[in-house]
Amino acid sequence: MTVHRSALLWMLASQSLMLAPHGSRMPLWMLFCCLVIGAVTLARVQGYVKMPSKWVAVASVFIGWGLLWREYGGPMVVEFWVDLLLFLYAAKLLELDSKRDVSQIMLLSFFVAMTHFLFDESLLQTIVTFSGLVMVMATLIAVHSSSTQAPGRQPVKLASIAFLQALPLLVILFVFFPRLSPFWTIPLEKGTAVTGLSDRLMLGDIHSLVQSDALAFRVNFTAAPPASRDLYWRALVLSEVSEDGWVVGSPPRPMPSTTVRTQSKVIDYELLSQPMRVPVIPSLDRVLSVEGASASLDPLGFVRTASVLQTVSQYQMRSSLNAVYGAELSKAERAAYLALPQRTNPLAQAYGASLADGHRAPDAVIQTVLAWYFDDFTYTLSPGASEGDSIDHFLFEARRGFCEHFAASFTWVMRAAGIPARVVLGYQGGAYNPSGNYIEVRQFDAHAWSEVWVQGEGWRRVDPTAFVAPERIEAGMSASAAGMDGLMTGEAWDYFQMRSLGWLFDLQLQVQALSHLWDRVVVNYDEAQQLRWLSMIWPGLELEDLAPLALAAFLLGLGVITVGLVAPPFRRGLSQEARWYRGYVNCLDGLTLDQVGPGAGVAQCQEAWHSVRPAEAALAQAFVEKFGLRLYQEDQSVSSSSVSKALLVLKV
Amino acid sequence: MSMWWLSTKWSQRAEKFRTRRFKSWLDRRVPPAQAIRLTHRNIFIVPTRQGFGFVLILLLVLIAGINYQNALAHALAFLMLGLFLVAMLQTYRNLAGLVLSQTVPIEGFVGQKISVAFQVQSDVGRVYDGLFFYWPNLPVAQGFGVDHNGTTIFRQSIPAHRGWYEPGRLRLETVYPFGLFRAWSWLDFDCKILSYPKPVPCEGRVSQEDSELKAGRRSSVGADDVKALRDFQDGDDQRHIHWRASAKLDRLTVKSYESQQSSSQWLRLAALEALPMADRLGGLAYLIEAASKRGDAFGLDLYGQQLPVASGPGQERKALKRLALFDWPGY
Numbered sequence: 011m012t013v014h015r016s017a018l019l020w021m022l023a024s025q026s027l028m029l030a031p032h033g034s035r036m037p038l039w040m041l042f043c044c045l046v047i048g049a050v051t052l053a054r055v056q057g058y059v060k061m062p063s064k065w066v067a068v069a070s071v072f073i074g075w076g077l078l079w080r081e082y083g084g085p086m087v088v089e090f091w092v093d094l095l096l097f098l099y100a101a102k103l104l105e106l107d108s109k110r111d112v113s114q115i116m117l118l119s120f121f122v123a124m125t126h127f128l129f130d131e132s133l134l135q136t137i138v139t140f141s142g143l144v145m146v147m148a149t150l151i152a153v154h155s156s157s158t159q160a161p162g163r164q165p166v167k168l169a170s171i172a173f174l175q176a177l178p179l180l181v182i183l184f185v186f187f188p189r190l191s192p193f194w195t196i197p198l199e200k201g202t203a204v205t206g207l208s209d210r211l212m213l214g215d216i217h218s219l220v221q222s223d224a225l226a227f228r229v230n231f232t233a234a235p236p237a238s239r240d241l242y243w244r245a246l247v248l249s250e251v252s253e254d255g256w257v258v259g260s261p262p263r264p265m266p267s268t269t270v271r272t273q274s275k276v277i278d279y280e281l282l283s284q285p286m287r288v289p290v291i292p293s294l295d296r297v298l299s300v301e302g303a304s305a306s307l308d309p310l311g312f313v314r315t316a317s318v319l320q321t322v323s324q325y326q327m328r329s330s331l332n333a334v335y336g337a338e339l340s341k342a343e344r345a346a347y348l349a350l351p352q353r354t355n356p357l358a359q360a361y362g363a364s365l366a367d368g369h370r371a372p373d374a375v376i377q378t379v380l381a382w383y384f385d386d387f388t389y390t391l392s393p394g395a396s397e398g399d400s401i402d403h404f405l406f407e408a409r410r411g412f413c414e415h416f417a418a419s420f421t422w423v424m425r426a427a428g429i430p431a432r433v434v435l436g437y438q439g440g441a442y443n444p445s446g447n448y449i450e451v452r453q454f455d456a457h458a459w460s461e462v463w464v465q466g467e468g469w470r471r472v473d474p475t476a477f478v479a480p481e482r483i484e485a486g487m488s489a490s491a492a493g494m495d496g497l498m499t500g501e502a503w504d505y506f507q508m509r510s511l512g513w514l515f516d517l518q519l520q521v522q523a524l525s526h527l528w529d530r531v532v533v534n535y536d537e538a539q540q541l542r543w544l545s546m547i548w549p550g551l552e553l554e555d556l557a558p559l560a561l562a563a564f565l566l567g568l569g570v571i572t573v574g575l576v577a578p579p580f581r582r583g584l585s586q587e588a589r590w591y592r593g594y595v596n597c598l599d600g601l602t603l604d605q606v607g608p609g610a611g612v613a614q615c616q617e618a619w620h621s622v623r624p625a626e627a628a629l630a631q632a633f634v635e636k637f638g639l640r641l642y643q644e645d646q647s648v649s650s651s652s653v654s655k656a657l658l659v660l661k662v
Numbered sequence: 663m664s665m666w667w668l669s670t671k672w673s674q675r676a677e678k679f680r681t682r683r684f685k686s687w688l689d690r691r692v693p694p695a696q697a698i699r700l701t702h703r704n705i706f707i708v709p710t711r712q713g714f715g716f717v718l719i720l721l722l723v724l725i726a727g728i729n730y731q732n733a734l735a736h737a738l739a740f741l742m743l744g745l746f747l748v749a750m751l752q753t754y755r756n757l758a759g760l761v762l763s764q765t766v767p768i769e770g771f772v773g774q775k776i777s778v779a780f781q782v783q784s785d786v787g788r789v790y791d792g793l794f795f796y797w798p799n800l801p802v803a804q805g806f807g808v809d810h811n812g813t814t815i816f817r818q819s820i821p822a823h824r825g826w827y828e829p830g831r832l833r834l835e836t837v838y839p840f841g842l843f844r845a846w847s848w849l850d851f852d853c854k855i856l857s858y859p860k861p862v863p864c865e866g867r868v869s870q871e872d873s874e875l876k877a878g879r880r881s882s883v884g885a886d887d888v889k890a891l892r893d894f895q896d897g898d899d900q901r902h903i904h905w906r907a908s909a910k911l912d913r914l915t916v917k918s919y920e921s922q923q924s925s926s927q928w929l930r931l932a933a934l935e936a937l938p939m940a941d942r943l944g945g946l947a948y949l950i951e952a953a954s955k956r957g958d959a960f961g962l963d964l965y966g967q968q969l970p971v972a973s974g975p976g977q978e979r980k981a982l983k984r985l986a987l988f989d990w991p992g993y
Contacts, residue, residue: 176744
């Protein structure tokens with residue numbers, strides 16, 4: 011190979027850095043292949059093995075293509091193309107031979123860097139990717155250097171400098187460059203499973219969520235955040251019972267008169283949602299308005315998106331807390347919210363019917379059931395399995411469970427007792443991050459509760475869990491988890507263990523706050539944000555002004571960098587002596603320093619004086635003497651002004 | 663018939679016209695000089711093939727960013743644009759401010775690879791790397807880079823014809839640091855290459871004083887008649903280094919053969935008539951080299967054009983130059 015060994019090592023290091031972020035996502039066999047190719051290349055660089063035959067490279071590409079096709083079942087998944095690109099990126103090493111191959115691999119790295127951001131736009135990922143690119147640039151420097159010694163850390167230093175020089179242009183363009191709408195839409199089906207709510211409630215569903223510490227969403231409030239017990243994030247309304255449990259179904263449209271009576275507290279907030287499994291965005295209690303990409307209000311009072319969220323997205327929302335709504339219920343609605351399947355859970359149905367028999371007011375019925383829950387039921391995250399009629403089993407045998415059990419059974423009993431009721435899925439509470447002044451809701455905050463309809467009042471939120479385990483609602487999942495050693499397992503448990511570590515937890519809070527800021531300011535920087543930010547500086551800015559503004563700012567930045575980098579060197583940093591000498595040489599008509607010769611000493615210049623301008627040779631000699639005394643003998647009696655004066659005489 | 667214009671000489675003439683125009687433009691823009699300072703006036707720069715590839719990837723990244731509404735893919739595309747422009751400035755900077763001059767004459771035997779030395783200086787304390795010098799008309803032996811101020815040396819094959827050769831403008835080129843841009847300059851030092859005829863080994867029967875020479879040679883083979891030791895100087899034959907003495911004295915020492923320097927001879931072209939015409943000058947070159955290697959004094963007689971008897975490296979150069987420029991019908 012014609013490439014310096016150290017350059018090849020740089021290349022392998024930067025390629026590993028660029029592949030690493032995909033390591034946990036790519037199929038295991040592919041990771042193995044990449045490692046083998048890397049090891050073989052390393053052995054080649056060290057001189058242990060020779061270059062494999064051309065056919066090895068060709069065959070590996072075809073085999074990789076075939077295996078990936080099988081893995082993803084065809085080319086319709088973005089992951090297929092990404093992994094194919096990564097495979098080619100690694101397999102190129104098999105035919106690595108010249109500087110050009112190294113250059114090509116390094117250029118491809120920039121495209122690979124883009125694929126990182128398709129899957130992860132976090133601050134950490136950005137830092138990893140950009141450091142990888144610094145290594146890539148360092149590799150290019152090492153490849154093109156003609157120095158024969160090992161370059162040490164010099165290439166990384168130079169590459170970092172180039173990066174820092176390019177950064178201002180990045181920032182300028184990022185802020186000003188007009189955001190275009192997509193040319194065409196390719197569905198980004200990232201096969202990765204997203205943890206989150208699903209559109210049905212089977213007993214045990216939330217239990218799996220409670221094990222996960224994955225981030226669900228983060229919220230910044232314009233005012234002080236409400237107390238934890240008021241933070242009911244509604245995501246889905248489950249209004250029908252199917253064989254599987256409570257499902258979304260197709261509830262009838264609410265009566266048009268069911269507008270909100272807004273005597274309650276109205277709050278504004280900004281919600282940054284992570285990718286979801288269902289096309290909804292959790293919103294606080296009763297949402298009044300929402301702004302954000304493809305979001306709309308559902309008649310049932312929650313926020314829908316046009317499609318399932320694939321990226322972190324930001325929404326501006328306004329909600330009213332503890333609002334009462336749905337004062338009137340149509341017949342169709344009433345029928346829908348009372349419907350129960352005939353034969354399942356007979357004991358619960360009978361119990362509900364017996365409550366209704368006493369012709370008591372709905373309030374009394376609700377209180378009776380809640381009192382029963384308070385007396386006889388236990389809150390636990392490991393309720394054990396149930397079979398057959400799960401609600402009967404829970405109510406009359408186990409009596410141990412958590413939110414999903416309480417909400418499902420409570421709603422069932424209410425319907426059996428003739429009170430319209432439905433299950434609401436969402437999140438409850440969240441952890442306040444003082445460093446970033448926001449509330450952070452994770453998957454283990456997933457919650458289910460009930461809404462019952464009371465004549466003359468409308469829909470009322472009833473959370474049976476609050477009666478069984480008030481600390482879950484008052485202080486949030488994180489606080490109640492502390493008293494539940496052994497009950498919680500998995501990541502979520504690690505997360506809570508972390509909280510008890512003091513300074514480490516504080517550090518984690520800071521990091522999370524930073525990452526939240528990153529998501530809000532950078533990842534979600536779109537046209538609307540752009541206009542909002544820029545109109546702070548230029549009030550009344552229109553979208554059409556963006557392009558010329560972007561161009562002007564870009565050219566300005568480029569100009570500054572150009573001047574900084576390539577301003578004629580003789581204008582800068584020359585010593586006084588050098589300027590005298592230059593002035594002296596330039597006095598020779600038609601002779602520049604170049605023509606006298608770069609190494610030309612004073613003696614040669616004097617000769618030139620004598621031949622070109624003999625009349626002034628004496629003046630020139632006077633200058634040269636003073637100059638020489640000043641420069642070489644450090645004679646302080648010759649002042650710098652006298653040298654300048656001698657030069658001035660010469661110039662005139 | 664359809665491409666009749668190709669069959670005429672018009673296209674060639676146009677090509678010639680273009681090259682002539684380019685040359686005269688270049689002569690105005692970068693006039694010949696003893697020393698040349700590289701500035702924006704005489705540095706040219708365009709993206710390399712890799713540079714265009716980089717722009718293509720930049721556009722793909724931007725399109726992906728737009729289609730997936732991905733802010734960081736946007737950022738990456740902007741970073742790439744920034745890096746591309748910085749690469750342009752950095753590549754330009756890798757030439758700008760250099761002052762080049764050529765002082766040592768370039769001479770050598772036909773086909774030989776010789777070292778060509780240039781003075782490369784810079785009045786800014788910057789490191790230059792990955793510089794390549796070559797004459798486009800001559801086979802490139804090997805490019806060299808300089809990473810500090812001083813003299814740069816590159817290997818260059820001597821042209822295949824005896825005599826003066828004007829290699830034209832010297833091209834100084836760099837793609838450093840990222841290989842995304844190629845910056846170059848055409849340097850005109852007015853330099854000429856002098857090619858000596860290629861030495862052709864031949865019998866030493868060339869002069870009347872031959873017997874004397876042979877006697878001297880015999881004695882040198884038989885005994886170690888080293889008269890003295892002196893310090894190694896550039897141009898000394900490595901075979902004459904006295905290794906044992908060098909090790910003891912801790913400096914390179916050569917044996918000097920005092921006795922042989924006294925021998926002298928006339929090398930005559932006329933005496934080489936036995937050789938084919940084309941090889942005669944080569945044969946003389948061989949003999950000149952051999953004589954000066956031994957330290958013999960010699961004179962040169964080219965059909966009456968005579969170089970008086972003398973010895974030393976100066977004599978060798980003079981003699982070889984005579985051979986290189988020898989003009990006689992048939993040679």
